[in-house]
Amino acid sequence: MNLSMLFSSKRAIAAAFAFAGAQALHAQDSVRYSDYQRAESFLGYNTSSLVKNLNINPHWTDANNLLYSLFENGKDVHYTLDPSTGKITTTNVIKNDPPGMFNGRRLSTRGVVSPDGKKEAFIRNYNLYVKVIATGKEIQLTTDGVKDFGYATDNAGWKHSGAAVLRWSPDSKKIATFQQDERNVGEMYLVSTNVGHPKLEAWKYPLPGDSIVAMIQRVIINVDQPKVIRLKKDPDFHRGTLSDDISSSGTFDDVDWSTDGSQLAFVSTSRDHKIETFQIANANTGDVKEIFQEKVATQFESGQGTINWRYLPESKEIIWYSERDNWGHLYLYDATTGKLKNQITKGDWLVTQMLQVDEKKKEIYFMAAGKEAENPYFQQLCKINFSGKDLKVLTPEVGTHKVQFSKDKAYFFDAYSQPNIPATYVVRKSSNGDKVTELGKADITDLVKTGWKAPTPVKLKAGDGVTDIYGLVFTPTTMDPNKKYPIVDYIYPGPQGGSVGSWAFSPSRGDNQSLAELGCIVIAVEGTSNPNRSKSFHDMSYGNMAINTLPDQIAAIRQLAEKFPIDTTKVGIWGHSGGGFATAGALFRYPDFFKVGISESGNHENRNYEDDWGERYNGLLQNSDYESQANQTLAKNLKGKLLLVTGNMDDNVPPFNTYLVVEALEKANKDFDMLIYPNRPHGYGPDAYYMMRRRWDYFVTNLLEKKHPKEFVLGK
Template sequence: MKSLKLSFFVCFFTTVFLSAQTKDITLESIWNGTFRTERMDVLHSLANGQQYSVLNFDRNTRTTAIDIYDYKTLKKVKTLVNSASLDALQYFTNYTFSKDENKVILATNETAIYRRSVLGHYYVYNVNDGSLTLIDKDKIQEPTFSPDANKVAFAKDNNLYIKDLLSGETTQITQDGKKNTIINGITDWVYEEEFAFVRAFEWNAASNKIAFIRFDETNVPEFSMDVYGEGLYQTQHVFKYPKAGEANSNVSLHIHDLETNETKKVKVDKVYNDFYIPRIKWTNDSDILSAHYMNRHQNELDLWMINAKRDTSNLVLAEKDDAYIDVTDNLTFLKDNSFIWTSDKDGFNHIYHYDKNGKLINQITKGNWEVTNYYGYDENTNKIFYQSVENGSINRDVYSIKLNGRNKTRLTKSEGTNRASFSADFSYFINTFSSASTPPEYTLNSAASGNLIKSIKDNDVLSQNLSNYKTSKKEFSTIHINGNDLNMWMIKPADFDDSKQYPLFMAQYSGPGSQSVANRWNGANDYWYQHLAQQGYVVVCVDGRGTGLKGAAFKKVTQNELGKYEVEDQIAAAKQLGELPYIDATRIGIWGWSYGGFMSSNCLFKGNDVFKMAIAVAPVSSWRFYDTIYTERYMTTPQENASGYDDNSPINHVDKLKGDFLLVHGSGDDNVHLQNTMRLAEALIQADKQFDWAVYPDKNHGIYGGNTRLHLYKKMTHFINKTLGDKIEKQKEEKVKEQTIKG
């Protein structure tokens, strides 16, 4: 078809001839670590800008070490600390330096709470004398050095504490913490999940004040999950979870003064009725705290400067949007307390420079492309460093630009995905590069020019290993759907014959601002798609309207109607692809996880004349069941937008089901609750619609652990073969017969 562009560049998995590839990619090989990539773990640039530290794990001795390397030579200078020489702990899993780098917090016995939060035992290691100090005998959260490195603040049992490393004394600075009622300095469930942070307290520069957010969860409804475990009776996990339209935590901002031992509640000169505080950050002035205040609809964001000494507040920036405003960690204060800010207010995400009172100095980056990461500002060269998709929305490159918006330089040279980790003085950066044809490579580069200095680590062993396997090309192109050129990739069988017809299997996620079509190295699902291609499927992924990195209008078109335009695009893409001579339009399937499961369910129901089957893993079946912050950002509340919630809910379209449907969920999913699948299953049952389903006991949203992932992917592969692959088996039998006759 003319509207389907197939002449774009093709990325190859390997550089060897296909004839040399003999082994099949099995599900077992995907999940047993055969294709694991080498990486650099917990990289930290030291303050001198000439060295960096890496966490290294010795598999033989089961010990860990922090090793120091020289940027110029890439040689190891020394081992800062090795757990083999520490009697108190066998190993540690993470580390954090104090500002002067004379002390290090070592983490051990860490256990996950939710997606980002952990409990653990933490020690302070003194680099100068080799001493080791346990911060607290109990498991704690988020231990954080004061800037002067003499104290550590941490959270325990919903309260905040400070340990004085000089005296050894620990002081409790909040008293009212109580499970499922009051949380001090640690985010509640929905903040952690949707605003992507856990530590809700911050030290000021003088180490004499701590600002923290207090969460009053009293009125937030509780959700409970059965935990089946191995005992005779199941237990219950009960936690506060605000579903769309329900009560959130009442949040308040407080500042504790260590010198007076007083805690004051912050008051700003504006009345907020229902609001969020998604970020706090001290400025370079130890008395001035910045805080983001955001309305419940998340389309108004205020930046306040709070004077802790005078108890005054100043609103320096107020942004409004017709849809929503993204919260980031990009706020950066310069020496004069002017600040860097990112915003998509001109239609694309860009970098701005404001003075300390919120007056715009200049817009630093401009263009019909998105800034995708902000790395920082070098005051010595007056340069901003950032990542963007200026070289095509499926690629990432690293750039530098002057603070005044001039002298922009592309620092990375290879087309694909580039990600930088800069030295503290911005003289070097370690670039992580990958593409659909190149596994991750770590190189040392000049921050001034981007020129390669040395290679640090590659994955040549993996590339060589992959050369023994049958792999297919990953073809990037665009497909014109509903007035838009949508990014797409396609994987065909290695022995593809355009005179034959193949079943089509579509993969997607489709959530707001997401991107699934990207020129980067494989994740586990990519190897699964290769496995399916080996079985005789054409696998395709299309990023429809609502996905990211193509401008605010493209991303925010789905506002108030999640699941409408995204589903229309997937159905239209399937129809158009079904018209290709080598696609069997009677055998088209689709799958997705989480938001993608919401999508695949809707596609099968609404597109019942197009899709023969669908798999939905951990799907949202109604946005009424999901949390406030995420859902209301795109939909407002159910009370305000009932039709938006219900018109595109899979539950309300089960009567349209004609094809085969596999529904999968983990019973311990604290994020997208099993309730979604149970309610969808009940709707299907009452509509007398047959379907297959599986519930994985006590597994969370990721559905992993032990043999779980392998079992899940075997189940899904079997379902695909059963519903789409009937002709494939016949073709294989005919091929065997032909070879037998020829023989």
């Protein structure tokens, strides 16, 4: 071999080693296309199909039989259970009315069907109509409804959906509703993105501190011979005892008819949600009698999921929900005198939903949280006597129970599970909770074969070092215990909900596990001030929503780093809506702890968000320092990487909330990133998967400090 050939050979060998080394280095510095594919495999549209009997579609018939289906031998098999005998037989495919149909007849889908199934009430041109379903004949019930002063209008502060908000009387002869006055309420504006003149969207949107907000004038309407009876009282604030809206799925959430339709009980809520007034109206004259009031120092809570009060005209009693002893419990009142008769439920746990009331047997069926020591968020079905005696837990298994009663209320279907334990399905007797039969279980065998694993439930201490908090940890399925991983904190701070949401089993929870598969540990922690705990727990951020459970999140991450291989120098955080508010606040208030954040559609300035939200959880503008809580006032503190996201047609949290933060960051000469979705609402619509992919890219680049595949497509 001559000298030139020798040098050429050495150069070739060196080049080969250099190329191999570069490839190895590149592999270490990159999250590959195949990694994104694997991450995608953990999203719901891939995992749900791998779980047999994830939902067995239970349906009670009028004959009190249960129809359900199980996946067996490669197909769905449909069954009928007769709970009185325990006999199970195969049956034909379960058929229900398709959307927009009722007993085979087409509806408007935005109307409300009467209890007898014969009529449907709906809104047209700000007035209320009914349609006779059998013939299609329409009857106009009101004539004086006009723009911004219409009948049965839902969602003050939101663009009107067209759905009617009302409550039929049990005899289908009367309707309880209201005429909503927004005539002088301030407006919100959004402008479309298009070629040519943009479209202006404008609707009534009251803000905290506005002198004029949406009000309702309560009415009762006779249907057969149309007549409007106005209740003889001052207009009420457009408030609900359950949530920040008076409407709930097309019905009043704060009214209750007597059986004969002669009386209407209802609750008026003060503007700041601190005073609840129980009243009973004469449905024929409109006369109103005040029965009692309850006043609280912060905000009144009437339950998590349903309104937890009932009017019992036969016994002249009221079942009332209150947190006066620091826990959400039921109380029995005399409906004539307004005097308290007795406390029904008590203890260091709470009633979340009152499901059934048997006035003759004087029994109440309700869901309760906090009776399980393992996790206070697990919910069980209980029953109790009006007197407070004979409390019985009807679903004793540990976990979250979801129940459906038979038509005669003698039996109920029960699905119970935990975040890491799939559902078991049983039918029980309502009288004592005894099992009639076990129908089956969700089967995750095929899911586990893919390498899937459940999140790890954890119990931690809050930022105060005393209060117990709970959460879920998602780790890579191939986690190396000798390696430190960046952590991503998925946050939704409430205060009407939380990061975990349901504590029932789910094969996927958003993209938490997917993010973990890309090379990090992901957490979702229910911080203090979230619901389904004690009153004092829920009120821990009252008057200062900017706390956003952030001290709890920091404390949780530090504790988890003692149990999991977490690199606490690489902390990311992201959230949507309230979680977007919390995320930007995290990077502004704790800039040395949170290094990377993705803030989606955040209500960064609650003076720019609808009145009922801030005034309920922060208090009235004059009583709370909204200014110091606003994210734009602290934007100058940013040190890490921040991605701000908004849809420019967001009619829930208007984009101007985000623009205020953008303006402050620019004035402070801060670098940040931004993503805008033209013509998209709060959830980004069909662009949600694009946002998810951009979220993965942002954390891979800035938290994992690696390269990512270019323009990976999700949701295809």
